[in-house]
Amino acid sequence: MEKELAQQELARQEALSTEAGKLARLRTNGRQPIAFVRTYGCQQNVADGEKIKGLLKRMGFAFTQTAEDADFILFNTCAVREHAQERVFGNVGALKNIKRRNPSLIIAVCGCMTEQEQVAERLKKNFPFVDIVFGTHMIHRLPEMLYKVLKDSERVVLRGGEEGEILEGIPVLRDKTSRAWVTAMYGCDNFCSYCIVPYVRGREKSRDPSEILREVGSLVEEGYREITLLGQNVNSYGKNLPAGSEKINFAELLRRIDRLEGDFRIRFMTSHPKDASEELFEVMAGSRHIPHYIHLPFQSGNDRVLSEMNRRYNREQYLALIRKARELMPDISFTSDVIVGFPGESYEEFQDTLSLIREVGFTNLFTFIFSPREGTRAAKMEDPVSHEEKTKWFAELLKVQESCAAQICRKMVGNTYRVLIEDRNEKSGLLSGRTESSHIIEFPGEDSLIGRFARVKATEGKSFLLRGELQKAE
Ligand code: SAM
Numbered sequence: 001m002e003k004e005l006a007q008q009e010l011a012r013q014e015a016l017s018t019e020a021g022k023l024a025r026l027r028t029n030g031r032q033p034i035a036f037v038r039t040y041g042c043q044q045n046v047a048d049g050e051k052i053k054g055l056l057k058r059m060g061f062a063f064t065q066t067a068e069d070a071d072f073i074l075f076n077t078c079a080v081r082e083h084a085q086e087r088v089f090g091n092v093g094a095l096k097n098i099k100r101r102n103p104s105l106i107i108a109v110c111g112c113m114t115e116q117e118q119v120a121e122r123l124k125k126n127f128p129f130v131d132i133v134f135g136t137h138m139i140h141r142l143p144e145m146l147y148k149v150l151k152d153s154e155r156v157v158l159r160g161g162e163e164g165e166i167l168e169g170i171p172v173l174r175d176k177t178s179r180a181w182v183t184a185m186y187g188c189d190n191f192c193s194y195c196i197v198p199y200v201r202g203r204e205k206s207r208d209p210s211e212i213l214r215e216v217g218s219l220v221e222e223g224y225r226e227i228t229l230l231g232q233n234v235n236s237y238g239k240n241l242p243a244g245s246e247k248i249n250f251a252e253l254l255r256r257i258d259r260l261e262g263d264f265r266i267r268f269m270t271s272h273p274k275d276a277s278e279e280l281f282e283v284m285a286g287s288r289h290i291p292h293y294i295h296l297p298f299q300s301g302n303d304r305v306l307s308e309m310n311r312r313y314n315r316e317q318y319l320a321l322i323r324k325a326r327e328l329m330p331d332i333s334f335t336s337d338v339i340v341g342f343p344g345e346s347y348e349e350f351q352d353t354l355s356l357i358r359e360v361g362f363t364n365l366f367t368f369i370f371s372p373r374e375g376t377r378a379a380k381m382e383d384p385v386s387h388e389e390k391t392k393w394f395a396e397l398l399k400v401q402e403s404c405a406a407q408i409c410r411k412m413v414g415n416t417y418r419v420l421i422e423d424r425n426e427k428s429g430l431l432s433g434r435t436e437s438s439h440i441i442e443f444p445g446e447d448s449l450i451g452r453f454a455r456v457k458a459t460e461g462k463s464f465l466l467r468g469e470l471q472k473a474e
């Protein structure tokens with residue numbers, strides 16, 4: 001029944017999409033309306049941004065990279081750190097001047113920021129030129145929201161509403177032609193004590209495996225070469241599947257995708273160490289399409305801090321996972337996320353993070369200084385270490401990581417790797433691609449190679465980046 005209601009709702013939105021499209025064109029005196037969509041934050045938000053663009057395209061919009069040229073501006077926001085959030089407020093504020101010059105402009109703010117009560121209030125009160133505010137569970141209703149604003153010139157605020165079914169069949173306009181994002185599961189139930197995500201993305205919901213397989217299969221047929229399965233905690237896939245779905249876990253989902261024919265890679269992110277199973281590593285080791293690479297955030301190398309973070313694993317358990325993965329895949333590479341300066345972390349405890357980095361040897365690290373997020377448990381904890389001090393620790397960590405990553409890169413020099421060529425680096429003028437281990441490798445070559453696999457020999461190794469020369473295009 002719920003599925004039926006979901007389909008009815010999508011059909012209603014499709015009908016409204018035609019009406020909104022007509023009104024948008026009237027507003028631009030018959031010219032094709034133009035949208036500017038800016039996405040902040042993680043891949044999940046990027047995937048949402050592609051749905052938003054899909055919906056806008058269906059309404060008849062074209063797209064621009066310049067906000068000033070647009071008839072509709074949308075900011076798809078991220079709330080994970082305070083600093084980034086304040087920057088978004090600054091950027092939204094700057095739209096006031098564009099609206100002054102072009103009063104028929106429509107402005108929308110959506111994404112994780114708007115799911116916080118205080119942010120929605122601030123947008124309503126201090127940013128009267130923002131016409132539409134909507135939350136992460138309301139994307140499919142964009143046609144209805146635009147229709148209302150275009151017809152009645154009233155502000156629309158739509159938030160909450162995470163209870164319903166996962167909506168399948170929202171159109172997607174993908175940014176890239178060789179790499180695609182496929183959501184495997186939504187939300188997060190982990191409530192790490194520092195993190196806002198469970199509050200703004202809601203509870204975990206897994207997609208029906210047959211829907212995922214169908215989407216991946218058609219992407220492969222369309223010629224996509226790399227498909228990344230997404231979820232804040234993607235390897236807990238399988239809990240909270242829709243009623244009537246076959247009950248499978250993440251390892252089994254990967255196993256089934258791996259059976260699809262074609263020349264493609266499957267990546268997945270983000271995996272939580274507490275849900276990383278031996279079965280998952282076995283599937284990876286025996287697969288045809290899954291690179292021997294995993295992004296496995298550890299956050300801290302100290303047991304007390306990990307426990308305060310509510311990560312539900314300890315240092316030894318994390319290191320045991322790394323050992324198990326290496327035993328099954330000796331060439332596996334790891335990347336990770338780490339937080340410096342969690343409330344109450346001492347310098348000695350921080351040293352445990354450095355020793356873990358040295359012990360594992362990560363290809364790359366995404367490093368963050370702790371940022372208190374209103375509503376989370378860690379925001380209320382005593383935090384005696386100054387930001388200045390944390391910045392010093394942060395610099396120390398970067399140095400350690402740089403030297404570990406450089407060592408890994410140097411060992412790769414002289415070998416030839418299979419690389420998916422992604423684009424051209426504007427700065428260096430070189431083609432840029434990724435090895436299976438997720439190392440970026442740059443080398444001279446023709447544009448016609450973009451989106452293809454090639455054999456590339458590594459000739460020089462920097463801290464994370466390799467330079468190379470093309471051996472053979474495939
Ligand atoms: N779900 C993933 C996981 O569990 O690792 C990643 C989620 S989050 C979008 C990406 C990273 O942001 C986290 O791994 C964490 O390192 C960092 N992060 C989250 N909240 C933070 C905070 N309050 N301050 C600093 N970094 C934070």
Ligand code: SF4
Pocket residue numbers: 188189190191192195196197198232233272
């Ligand atoms: Fe945030 Fe933890 Fe969930 Fe990752 S697993 S999104 S860090 S609460």
Ligand code: F3S
Pocket residue numbers: 040041042043044045077078079080112196197200201
């Ligand atoms: Fe940011 Fe939301 Fe992703 S808070 S990191 S965009 S889930």
